[in-house]
Amino acid sequence: MYSKLSISLIKYLKYYNIPFSLPIRIKPHTRVEIMGGRSRITFKDYYNVARLEYLPAEAPAIFIPLLLSATAITDFFNFLYYEAILAFGLLYFAGFIINSYTDIDVDKHYKIYVATSSQKLGSGVLKNLVILQVCIAIALIIHIAWVLNSYWLIPICLLGIFMGLAYSIKPFEFKVKGILHTISLCLSAFMVPFILLYSTVSTNFSWYIILLLIVFPITHYGIALANQTGDFLEDKSEKLQTPAVKWGLNNTLRLAKSMTLTGLFLELIAFYGVLWYAPWMPSFEAAVGVLIPGRYLLMILITIVMCLAYSVPLRGLFSLHEISKWDIAIEKRMNKIKQRMNYPIWQAAGIWGLVVTSAIIMVGSVVIGG
Numbered sequence: 001m002y003s004k005l006s007i008s009l010i011k012y013l014k015y016y017n018i019p020f021s022l023p024i025r026i027k028p029h030t031r032v033e034i035m036g037g038r039s040r041i042t043f044k045d046y047y048n049v050a051r052l053e054y055l056p057a058e059a060p061a062i063f064i065p066l067l068l069s070a071t072a073i074t075d076f077f078n079f080l081y082y083e084a085i086l087a088f089g090l091l092y093f094a095g096f097i098i099n100s101y102t103d104i105d106v107d108k109h110y111k112i113y114v115a116t117s118s119q120k121l122g123s124g125v126l127k128n129l130v131i132l133q134v135c136i137a138i139a140l141i142i143h144i145a146w147v148l149n150s151y152w153l154i155p156i157c158l159l160g161i162f163m164g165l166a167y168s169i170k171p172f173e174f175k176v177k178g179i180l181h182t183i184s185l186c187l188s189a190f191m192v193p194f195i196l197l198y199s200t201v202s203t204n205f206s207w208y209i210i211l212l213l214i215v216f217p218i219t220h221y222g223i224a225l226a227n228q229t230g231d232f233l234e235d236k237s238e239k240l241q242t243p244a245v246k247w248g249l250n251n252t253l254r255l256a257k258s259m260t261l262t263g264l265f266l267e268l269i270a271f272y273g274v275l276w277y278a279p280w281m282p283s284f285e286a287a288v289g290v291l292i293p294g295r296y297l298l299m300i301l302i303t304i305v306m307c308l309a310y311s312v313p314l315r316g317l318f319s320l321h322e323i324s325k326w327d328i329a330i331e332k333r334m335n336k337i338k339q340r341m342n343y344p345i346w347q348a349a350g351i352w353g354l355v356v357t358s359a360i361i362m363v364g365s366v367v368i369g370g
Contacts, residue, residue, distance in 0.1 A: 041120055048117035049100040049126065050093040057348035060355045062088065064216075065194060067358035068209070068274065069202035071365050080144055080200040087140040087157075088193045090133040095164040095188065097133075099175075101126040102168045134161060144200060153199055160192030176241040182221060189224075190217030208273025211266060219263025220350060223313050226256035226320055227343035233334050249333075250324045257317035260350075264310045267354070271302055274361055280368040287368070298364070302357045309353020313346035 047053075062085050070076065100118045118126065138161070145153040163184040166172035174180040194213045198205075229244040229252050236245050244252040275281065275295050285294035323336045 041125075045117035045120050046129075048114050049097050049121060051096040051100070051114075052093070054344065054347075057344040058351060060348075061351045062193075062197060064354050064358045065198035066201055067355065067362040068212075069198065069204070070362050073366060075201060078201055080147060081197065083140055084144055084197050084200050087137040087144070088196065090137040090140075091161060091164060092189070092193075094130045094133040094137070095167065097126055098130050098165060099168040101130075102170070102173075130165075134165075137161070141196070144196070148199065150199060153196060157192060157196055160188045163192075164188030178241070178243060178246050181243050182225075185224065186217035186221050190220060206273070206277065208270045208277070211273070212270035215263045215266040215270065216354070218259050219267060219310075220260075220347060222256045222259030222261075222263060222317070223343065223346050223350065225259070226253055226317050227341060227346075229253060229256070229320070229324075230334075230338050230341050233331065249330075250321070253317070253321040253324050257314065257321055260310070260314060260317055264306065264314070268303060268306055271306075271357055271361070272299055275299060275302075278361070278364060280364055284364060284368050298360065302360060305356050305360070306353045309356070310350050312349035316340065316342060316346050 066076065066078075066081055100114050101123065121129075138158075141157045142154060145151050163174070167174045167181075167184045167188065174184040191213055194216060198209070198213070225243060228242060229249060231242070232244045232249050235242045243255075247255070275298050281295050284298075288294040288297065290297075319340050320337055323333055323340065326333055326336075
């Protein structure tokens with residue numbers, strides 16, 4: 001133990017940048033106490049446990065339903081849409097927080113910054129944050145359903161909330177139960193939020209919109225699935241039955257690239273349907289007046305945009321699958337896989353492809369149709 005005088009002296013020397021040494025080795029947690037007391041809780045801790053580093057890559061996706069359904073500039077001032085965004089954001093972050101809480105023993109070995117923030121906040125604060133955010137989100141969803149007179153939204157959103165929390169919470173822990181991992185993540189992170197957001201701006205659930213809200217989760221779950229294989233060795237050592245551990249590394253990466261590639265193809269079909277049945281398309285084709293009908297020109301344009309955008313994650317996924325088949329030690333393969341992995345960029349590239357494509361459709365709808 002150090003006396004108060006010793007601690008004061010150490011602080012004095014450090015403040016004036018005077019070199020000093022201690023006669024014994026100080027443990028990391030002791031050094032924090034000596035040099036200024038226990039670490040204070042900051043917003044950075046919430047940032048870490050809620051995994052806000054993923055936000056820049058995935059946030060643009062929340063505007064896709066609005067871009068697809070907008071027919072006038074005033075649609076962008078729809079208060080209910082932004083209320084739905086707030087509800088989804090609270091649930092999205094709550095899902096990450098509960099995952100940080102349940103994974104603290106694993107994260108302290110492999111994601112130290114997340115585990116450190118989880119420990120600083122404490123189990124009580126983490127639980128209260130999740131409860132508070134989920135309760136506020138449910139209240140917002142009920143209000144949205146009441147304003148729209150669409151009470152069917154409530155059970156659908158409650159299902160999404162359950163799937164999002166059950167992904168991490170025992171005794172469910174869908175994240176380590178094979179196909180339930182896929183179902184829970186697709187519903188809670190992609191499909192249900194899309195339904196909620198789209199419902200605030202349109203009631204037109206045509207076949208191409210339904211197709212899009214089904215294949216969008218499939219496409220981007222494939223990217224997320226590949227990202228989670230990065231923890232293959234760690235999950236295996238902890239005996240966690242994640243998809244990569246349960247199905248095998250090679251099979252999981254094959255599935256990931258297949259889902260994303262198939263999803264891209266089906267997303268294009270959905271967007272072709274949007275263009276083909278767009279009420280403003282005859283006016284556009286009459287204005288273009290070229291040999292090739294305007295709808296085909298736009299189909300070519302969005303095909304180029306989408307293929308360029310998704311070429312970024314697809315090149316990565318194909319590369320990861322090839323690395324997984326290399327005839328070298330699994331530790332070396334995993335090291336190469338982690339070096340090649342770039343999840344935020346991969347997700348962002350695909351999402352921005354969807355955003356740009358949706359924006360092209362929005363311009364036609366607002367400028368020509370309006």
